[in-house]
Amino acid sequence: MYRSFSEFGISDEILTSISDMGFEEPTLIQKLAIPIALRGRDIIGQAQTGTGKTAAFGIPIIEQGVKIKSKNPYAIILDPTRELAVQVAQELNKIGVRKGIRSLPVYGGQYIEVQIKSLHKGVDIIVGTPGRVIDHIRRKTLILKDIKIVVLDEADEMLNMGFIEDIEKIFKEIPAKRQTMLFSATMPKEILRIARNYMNKPEQVGVDAAEMVVAKIKQAFYEVKEEDKINALTRLLDVEVPSLTLVFCHTKREVDEVSGKLQQMGYSAGAIHGGFTQSHRDEMMHKFKNGDIDILVATDVAARGLDIPDISHVINYSIPQDPESYINRIGRTGRAGKSGIAITFVTPREYRQLRLIEKFAKTLISKAKLPTKEQVKKAREKEISSSLEELINEGKHTNYYPLANRLFEKYSPEDVSAAALSMLFGEAEVEDIEEEVTYPASRKDFVRLFMTVGKIDKIKVGDIVKSISAEAGIPARKIGSIALFDKFSFVEVPANLADKVIVAINNSMMKGRKVRIQHAKKKER
Ligand code: ADP
Numbered sequence: 083m084y085r086s087f088s089e090f091g092i093s094d095e096i097l098t099s100i101s102d103m104g105f106e107e108p109t110l111i112q113k114l115a116i117p118i119a120l121r122g123r124d125i126i127g128q129a130q131t132g133t134g135k136t137a138a139f140g141i142p143i144i145e146q147g148v149k150i151k152s153k154n155p156y157a158i159i160l161d162p163t164r165e166l167a168v169q170v171a172q173e174l175n176k177i178g179v180r181k182g183i184r185s186l187p188v189y190g191g192q193y194i195e196v197q198i199k200s201l202h203k204g205v206d207i208i209v210g211t212p213g214r215v216i217d218h219i220r221r222k223t224l225i226l227k228d229i230k231i232v233v234l235d236e237a238d239e240m241l242n243m244g245f246i247e248d249i250e251k252i253f254k255e256i257p258a259k260r261q262t263m264l265f266s267a268t269m270p271k272e273i274l275r276i277a278r279n280y281m282n283k284p285e286q287v288g289v290d291a292a293e294m295v296v297a298k299i300k301q302a303f304y305e306v307k308e309e310d311k312i313n314a315l316t317r318l319l320d321v322e323v324p325s326l327t328l329v330f331c332h333t334k335r336e337v338d339e340v341s342g343k344l345q346q347m348g349y350s351a352g353a354i355h356g357g358f359t360q361s362h363r364d365e366m367m368h369k370f371k372n373g374d375i376d377i378l379v380a381t382d383v384a385a386r387g388l389d390i391p392d393i394s395h396v397i398n399y400s401i402p403q404d405p406e407s408y409i410n411r412i413g414r415t416g417r418a419g420k421s422g423i424a425i426t427f428v429t430p431r432e433y434r435q436l437r438l439i440e441k442f443a444k445t446l447i448s449k450a451k452l453p454t455k456e457q458v459k460k461a462r463e464k465e466i467s468s469s470l471e472e473l474i475n476e477g478k479h480t481n482y483y484p485l486a487n488r489l490f491e492k493y494s495p496e497d498v499s500a501a502a503l504s505m506l507f508g509e510a511e512v513e514d515i516e517e518e519v520t521y522p523a524s525r526k527d528f529v530r531l532f533m534t535v536g537k538i539d540k541i542k543v544g545d546i547v548k549s550i551s552a553e554a555g556i557p558a559r560k561i562g563s564i565a566l567f568d569k570f571s572f573v574e575v576p577a578n579l580a581d582k583v584i585v586a587i588n589n590s591m592m593k594g595r596k597v598r599i600q601h602a603k604k605k606e607r
């Protein structure tokens with residue numbers, strides 16, 4: 083396999099641009115896809131968000147464009163959202179700058195006249211959302227007859243957003259003799275159907291899930307009760323001092339609540355979700371990118387596919403509903419080589435879900451302890467001292483000298499300054515968080531047991547939980563995942579309790595059946 087960009091045999095101008103962009107070596111998907119794409123072959127590429135798919139198709143498009151450039155656009159890239167279209171066009175413009183190859187984003191929401199003007203001037207690569215592209219085709223402001231390369235970028239998202247018919251319409255306008263590429267984070271069946279209908283013997287390359295969870299992301303979970311989450315969040319923000327933090331919630335309402343509370347407590351936080359207008363969302367994104375706000379609270383949908391380089395922390399305020407969404411969320415940090423931290427809050431009821439995510443995302447999420455009250459206090463005091471120091475050094479406080487002196491006639495300097503601090507920063511108390519030690523630290527600490535009862539015995543998950551907790555005296559929340567098959571089942575229990583469970587359950591009765599239980603042999607999956 084190729085190891086460096088120069089081994090692809092692409093032009094020096096492009097190599098220089100890539101190096102200006104700070105790319106040192108190709109990512110795995112780039113190593114796999116670029117050589118195939120350069121040969122003009124159709125390609126299906128799968129790799130998680132943040133793995134550099136844009137350049138994987140962008141570099142070959144620009145390299146080939148040098149030969150096939152024409153008056154009309156020679157390549158078109160379809161993307162699901164306006165943000166992505168803009169991002170992709172920017173990246174292509176960077177790669178192509180020394181070749182004089184221009185790309186233009188076209189998307190809904192921007193005045194169409196502005197785009198028509200730019201199109202008129204001549205553009206080599208179109209990056210568009212499907213709806214707006216069709217709009218331009220109808221107005222004949224976009225001519226696709228010279229298109230040689232088509233890319234469906236973030237194809238799974240486009241399907242999720244219902245763009246399939248639009249995409250099919252666009253394909254009708256594009257000459258059959260072309261190169262078609264499809265890139266996606268996941269590969270639902272529907273995508274393969276599109277591939278069959280619109281692609282010519284595509285080569286498929288992919289980066290497996292285990293490699294997708296970018297190794298550079300440190301993953302941890304905290305055990306927190308629902309009502310303690312906001313305090314847990316602020317403790318982490320105070321002590322870890324993240325650069326930019328993205329906080330994920332399930333619902334719009336939760337996003338509003340959490341961002342509102344953070345603002346009340348003096349954090350510089352913003353919110354985005356589907357309920358806001360596009361222009362509000364743009365403004366928030368912009369502020370976040372520039373560091374005008376440090377914390378962005380978002381729903382999955384609103385944060386999809388976005389590439390913000392400096393996010394140091396992703397916090398799952400509510401646990402993601404499935405492993406895919408977990409990977410997508412945490413992929414917002416640790417972008418291209420940087421390290422990142424992904425934190426998940428887990429309530430006692432969600433513990434099993436966490437383990438499922440771990441299993442299917444093929445990753446380990448280890449348990450961490452929240453910063454103590456003492457640590458939080460220290461961190462806050464440090465922060466306050468340094469802002470006071472800054473103010474004193476700038477000398478902006480001197481107008482208050484006379485007032486200070488008058489107050490000192492009545493009160494001690496200690497009282498006056500402490501009162502001023504408490505007025506500014508509120509009570510110095512750090513809220514209590516009830517900490518229970520209930521979960522084992524990692525899936526590694528579980529063992530699987532094999533039981534000789536299953537579905538045909540009319541056994542349900544609840545029966546197994548009940549009988550283990552009753553017979554072995556183990557709280558239900560300590561029992562891991564349970565898999566029921568027809569004639570047998572598997573149950574995960576903390577390793578240190580396994581013997582206790584075996585002794586208690588073996589030869590006991592469950593739904594009128596005698597149960598045998600033992601350590602499971604090797605994993606079946
Ligand atoms: P994806 O489409 O897979 O989600 P992007 O193409 O948006 O990922 O790339 C994510 C980030 O990584 C971008 O900021 C991009 O500029 C950067 N990037 C891409 N390729 C490389 C590379 N080879 N080295 C360093 N950074 C890269």
Ligand code: MG
Binds near residue numbers: 387
């Ligand atoms: Mg992408």
